[in-house]
Amino acid sequence: MSATSQVVFVTGPSGAGRSTAIHVLEDLGFEAIDNLPMGLVLRLLDGPALRRPLALGLDVRNRDFSTDGFLELLKRLSKRNGLQVTTLYIDCSSEVLLRRFSETRRRHPMAAGASPGEGVARELDLLGPIRDVADTLIDTSSMNVHQLRDEVAHWFAPPGGGPLAISVESFSFKRGLPRGLDMVFDCRFLANPHWQPDLRAADGRDSAVASFVHADPQYLPFFSRVIDLLQSLLPAFRSEGKTHLSVGFGCTGGQHRSVVMAEAVAKALAEAGEQVSIRHREMDRRKPDARPD
Template identity: 80%
Template structure:
């Protein structure tokens, strides 16, 4: 493949809005293919060169779908020269998914002969590893169709005349760096609220935890330098044609310091007029682990 091509893999639980997202991408000029067997994708790339970006819908209904197969596909696609691959994960809470299935009276593809509750639980568990490596995550729990369209357009509309979209993410170094980050900042030098019994169970979104982290004498200069650097670099990234910038803050457990920094930096960028979304990887994993069997 001699020219840079863009492929967006669209996935997520049934009922989260995957089909809507694919239709939006098609309207944005992507060639859209839904439910293409994963085994045929590499063969598709062996054909004529792609003359426009490609959006592929992949979910549990694909006849050869498996979590390991999807992750292996990502590795193989990542090894293809000139190919830019983005995984778009449409997420949704279990409660909202159940309500959507109840309202439409559809059968869940993973539990066609039993209750939707069983199908939703199985699918969320199956997709959890894919969710963890997604480049772009859109939670549709509180979105209608029009809001979802706007959010997909925000991330994937042609760059001309569009503001750079920044995603700020917190994570734990114990679980490794998120795959999609462009810039990474290590927060482990800051005072750790984990060693304060009253703060241990909370996270960096809690005002007391945020205040504890900010009280470290090294916090203010670090935060100000990171904020100022990002604010100064964003126009350059935008001029270069970059559509998305993913910034990560890591600490030991991904619960206190990195979360507090990610929240503070995202707020500062938003106040500066920047388009920002925020994601806390370990908080999301904890919510998944706490879901009932």
């Protein structure tokens, strides 16, 4: 095992966002293994040397999971030289967990024939001692999946060593600025498709809506200057060691103009070789799968 081996245990109550956190760590360059039986962890670490950081998902669904077993595992690994062990606990309030299970109608893994509320209470009680010793705790009670991704990246992205991930987001000013934006652009001066009866029900991903906004004489100069600005700043952000940049485009309803701009900018950056993700907040908030999992 190399002198810089890093292992992150990811745990927390069902429905809090543990699976999402695992996926984010994998995107950050970790080797990710979910639901590995605890009895195999030591055998895994006794094997060939780790070539990259390791993220292991452990929770009550593991067949040999126990609180005492998890704490004992941490104790044994803490005595190993050359191994950095971190416990990431994805937390959530019982009220929000219950609502999430009710919305998806999924059976809680600790409920069996009981109500989801009883399963949530049992699991939170079981995981309490692990929560108390966790190195990093992220509470997703008021987060969506995108905010959770940003938070995990904040804690675990390699400093100055990973690619600069760019997230592009559209939103409605009526609902306030999204959390964590680095740069915000106001698109409300562009021609508004809302006032076109045949376009009102569509959104900015529709080709007819995009064509309408593109036809505004102010669109192309605005788009070009935004791209020029971002491309001029990205090298400076990288040299500073920044690993994530969040850019927002807002309009009145978050459905037309901001979406058109976000789509166009994300596409241009991706075609330039950047690592880009896109989110349309006002559309995502209506989707049941937009919550952490």
